[in-house]
Amino acid sequence: MSPQFSDYALVVAAVLFALGLFGVLARRNVVYVLISVEVMLNAAGLAFISAGSKLGQPDGQVMFIFILTLAAAEASVGLALVIQFYRAYKTLDTDSARELKD
Amino acid sequence: MVTVLFFVAGALAIVSTALAVTRPNAVHALLYLIVAILSLSVLFYLLGAPFAAALEVIVYAGAIVVLLLFVVMMLNLSHQSVAEERTLLKPSIWIGPGILAAVLLGALIALLSNGAPAGGDSIEGPAAVGTALFRPYLVGVEIASFLLISGVVGAYHLGRRLKEPRP
């Protein structure tokens, strides 16, 4: 059986996830970190949907909806934190906040 | 036709995501992210999930990214910060994460290439999704609603202006 759409979609999801991970680790700006997290969540959603499509089940889309909810909540809380961060440090560079240390 | 559309959308998603993650200007990055999300939505539609495609456009592109955009504009990141971003994007900083992400990608591709389950594409309409959502996953929906409420409360609480600025 030749590869279906869903197989390629899984590959795309893997690529997007890797890109998101790269962004989270490489960028020092908090806003970019948040963007990268959104990318990773999107990749996971794509993986779920393609799996659901491949298996002919609606559960993949249900999981995507849950991920969507999670992403929305995460974005709102995360952005609130970003605003506070900026107010506290006058910068968005995560490396400037080093107080998580003894 | 559909096959071409699929691959174009997939390539577009990957490229625009890569740009979104690496652009020094935050507004540009967010615009690339919107492009990536729209092309992902096309992928969803082609994978037989029209409901998810619609949600992707409405919630992601319409709400989350706009929220991010608002924050970026509110913080008013000027050209100075763009220049600063550029200096921060040195190879010495991104080489490690790059290797790590490459390893992850290799592992995932390897996983997909030898372990993908058999099966064809099928279309699951909004009715099927809604039935699944409100029958077996009802508890999950309720928990998700709790999560959203706590997100709202948390955002309100955290976003408030502190009485006295931190030292």
Add this chain to the structure above:
Amino acid sequence: MELLWLVPALPLLGFALLTLARRLVRGVAALIGVGSIGLSMLVTLWIAYSFLVSPPQSGAASDTVWSWIALGDFRVSVAFYLDSFSLVMILVITIVGFFIHLYSAGYMEGDDGFARFFAYMNLFTASMLILVLADNLLLLLVGWEGVGLCSYLLIGFWYRDPANARAAVKAFVVTRTGDAAMLVGFLLLFTSLGTLNIQDLLSKAVSQWPSGSGIAIAAAALILAGALGKSAQLPLQTWLPDAMAGPTPVSALIHAATMVTAGVYLVARTHAIFALAPPVQLAVGIIGVATLLIAGFSAITQRDIKRVLAYSTMSQIGYMFLALGVGAWGAALFHFVTHAFFKSLLFLAAGSVILAMHHEQDLLKMGGLWKRAPVAFWTFLVGALAMAAVPPLISGFSSKDWILSWVWSSPAGGPVLYVLALLGVLLTATYTARLVTLAFFGRERDVPEHVHPGGALIAVPLIVLAVPALFLGLIQTPRSLGGVNLFASFVQGVLPEPGAEGPPSTELLLMAVSTLVALAGLVLGWALGVSQARAHLARREAEPAGSPLHRFLLSGWGFDWLYDRAIVGPYRWLARINQSDVADWIARGFAALSRLLNRLLSLAQTGRLRWYATALGIGAVAIVAMVVFL
């Protein structure tokens, strides 16, 4: 007999109250401390009364308080056993103990550890009562170890002086040496006879073990080792003279009512096993007579008034062991009773003398105290005459004479032991007379201007204790002197006589001989005291040089020196070379390793968010890669 459990419980309650209640007023502490023993004494008197009026059917009663251990067939209960033997013991312990406590209330006045002192004393008495009332060996061991613990606490009562603490440790360690052997003996009895109940044990031993069998000898020898440690007999006697470091009432309690007599009690209680092991019984007699002589010779040379009394205790306990060795169990017990009274009297009177002398204990510095401290003098004289066994009414005479007559006539005794015991009589009289002469007669040498021999709390116990010390001998007299036989017939059922008594003419002869020897000893001791006092006055402060023999005797026959060289020295050497032992290396290695790991891991704590995220990412990627590629 339902009240029997109260006898040990009341002092124990007193101990608990005194320990738990902090910062008691002196009066209340004294009331609790003395009152608990007083109540215990009253209960004991009531029990004794009802025991005499209506003796139990089998001659013994037992009172099970609660079941302690119940494992299948193995049952141990906290049960108290009362027969005429233990009745005599608890009578002596509570009566003598009460008066010592009363005296302590006066003697310890003004001491910082007043309540602590009474707490320990109460626990001491309670432990001894548990020991003598115990129905089984396990409970006996509880009392036994309690006595050992309290002796440690009380000898080291003034713990701020390191010498006192050392004396306490010495007493504890030396007696423990014997205790270890005794515990092995108890386990041997339990494994071979299958019970811990003392009465069952004795009857089973008699029916199952042939006389002179190896197991009987082993058991008897091991029990004897424990008894030797507690009773300060050869070769575990070295702790007793040093035990004088404690306050004087403690010495009185240790020497008279508790502690050192525990060994005598144990041997007499298990006499059936000793009767099955003739060689061990012979050893008991020989050890007794040897201790009697060694301690007697040492006592003659001591300068410290309390050390003289300590050595005298060793020699008097030697008499008891001699009596046990020849099978005269009743005579040993009777000597214990009279000894308890006259020795407590001697110690308490000596305490009064020490108070009068402002805590000076050197005999050579005393002298002429008879008119300065009359109460102490007269009561001390009564005790001294009792110890020297001067006839006819004095208690020590009848008990000692009883022992001597059995040593002569018992099948286990004989002329050799008798002659040695007679030498002991001479020594006893000599050191006693020397002690009295040096302390109370002659010119005052270094007596302070103002003497305070103590108030009514000190005087009353002395006078009261002097009465039994004088007249207790009346309840058991030789046949030629009335032949009162109350004591022997009372304990007859538990502690049988070793055989038929000799003819009355022999008895009269023996009595005359021992009396003459005692009188000769008194004269000798008086002469010795007078000459030493004179020599001290002539030389004043100069230390008496003394011959090597004198120094040898002064040091208690060099046993401390010998043990230091033979045991303590090598042990400390071993401890020193093993100071950084291998077992510690392992433990320390673990500590060092975890400290190293800690230092490594705390390097990872940079405070950089990205670094943490990277670490998480590395871990996740590594796990995925492992799943995929392995």
